[in-house]
Amino acid sequence: MGAVCILAPVVIAAWPAFSSAVIAAASSLGYQVVAEAVEVAAPEEQRETTTSVQLEIERSEVVTNSLGRDQRISVSREGITVTFSRDLRGKASLCVTGEGFAKEELKALGEELSQAVVQQYVYQKLMDEMRSRGFVVVEEEQNEDRSIHMKIRHWEG
Amino acid sequence: MIMPHREFEITIEKDGHVEVHVKGYKGRACHDAVKFLEQVVGEVKSQRETSEFYEPEEHVQHRIDHRI
Numbered sequence: 001m002g003a004v005c006i007l008a009p010v011v012i013a014a015w016p017a018f019s020s021a022v023i024a025a026a027s028s029l030g031y032q033v034v035a036e037a038v039e040v041a042a043p044e045e046q047r048e049t050t051t052s053v054q055l056e057i058e059r060s061e062v063v064t065n066s067l068g069r070d071q072r073i074s075v076s077r078e079g080i081t082v083t084f085s086r087d088l089r090g091k092a093s094l095c096v097t098g099e100g101f102a103k104e105e106l107k108a109l110g111e112e113l114s115q116a117v118v119q120q121y122v123y124q125k126l127m128d129e130m131r132s133r134g135f136v137v138v139e140e141e142q143n144e145d146r147s148i149h150m151k152i153r154h155w156e157g
Numbered sequence: 158m159i160m161p162h163r164e165f166e167i168t169i170e171k172d173g174h175v176e177v178h179v180k181g182y183k184g185r186a187c188h189d190a191v192k193f194l195e196q197v198v199g200e201v202k203s204q205r206e207t208s209e210f211y212e213p214e215e216h217v218q219h220r221i222d223h224r225i
Contacts (some may be wrong), residue, residue, distance in 0.1 A: 001209055002177070002178070002179040002180045002181060002182045002183070002187050002190070002206075003178075003179045003182070003187050003190070003205065003206050003207060004175055004177070004178050004193055004204070004205055004207065005176075005179070005191055005201055005202075005203065005204040005205075006174065006175070006176050006177075006196065006200050006201070006202045006203045006204075007174065007175045007176075007177070007194060007195065007198040007199050007200060007201055007202060008174055008200045009173035009174065009175065009196070009198055009199045010200060023196055039170055042198030047159060059199065060192075081196070093163050115171055115172040115173060116171065118173030119169055119170070119171055119172065119173045120174065121173070122169055122173050122175060122198055122221075123169055125165065125197055125198075126169075126175075126198065129193075129197045130165070135165070145171060146171040147169060147170045147171055148167075148168070148169040149165075149166075149167070149168045149194060150167050151164060151165070151166050151167075152164065152165045152167065153162050153163070153164045153165075154162060154163045154164075155162045156163070
């Protein structure tokens with residue numbers, strides 16, 4: 001009834017909305033926020049056993065403020081630290097570092113977390129827009145495959 | 158009295174892709190609902206209309222008879 005459509009997400013967010021999605025996604029996967037800063041931190045000296053992988057979130061744009069200052073947020077879990085920031089082209093990027101991990105392992109963990117960030121961003125944006133239009137959530141569940149299923153309804157009259 | 162309602166049944170996959178079943182919208186109103194989703198989520202990858210889409214849009218008329 002009506003229509004069925006599939007949409008590919010595009011993340012266009014100001015920093016507060018983006019970092020809010022990072023925090024929600026990180027906590028759902030057991031990460032904890034270790035730092036959120038405006039200033040660019042000097043990279044720490046890395047040990048030889050520390051591996052790092054740089055990834056970016058496709059179809060993303062982090063809108064910066066007029067000063068264009070760099071912002072970043074770091075989360076960590078079991079020796080892995082993931083730092084999200086805005087790259088020079090305005091895309092959301094993440095750097096995954098961990099001691100004693102192979103690059104492939106870090107890449108997989110980074111992709112898992114970045115997908116969760118996109119999912120949380122879409123969830124929060126949809127909820128905000130739907131609620132502002134008078135829709136009410138009548139059903140919501142998180143499935144085992146980590147997809148979120150919900151029914152949102154608006155009564156006429 | 159049961160009021161008509163409009164409903165979005167939404168699945169957000171773990172990578173952020175979204176599948177939406179739009180219910181209670183017909184014709185042009187259905188197009189507008191999909192357009193709204195496109196603005197909120199992103200690019201429409203696929204879309205198919207269901208039988209409800211082709212039903213005529215509802216026009217409700219009220220007639221009040223005053224009899225003295």
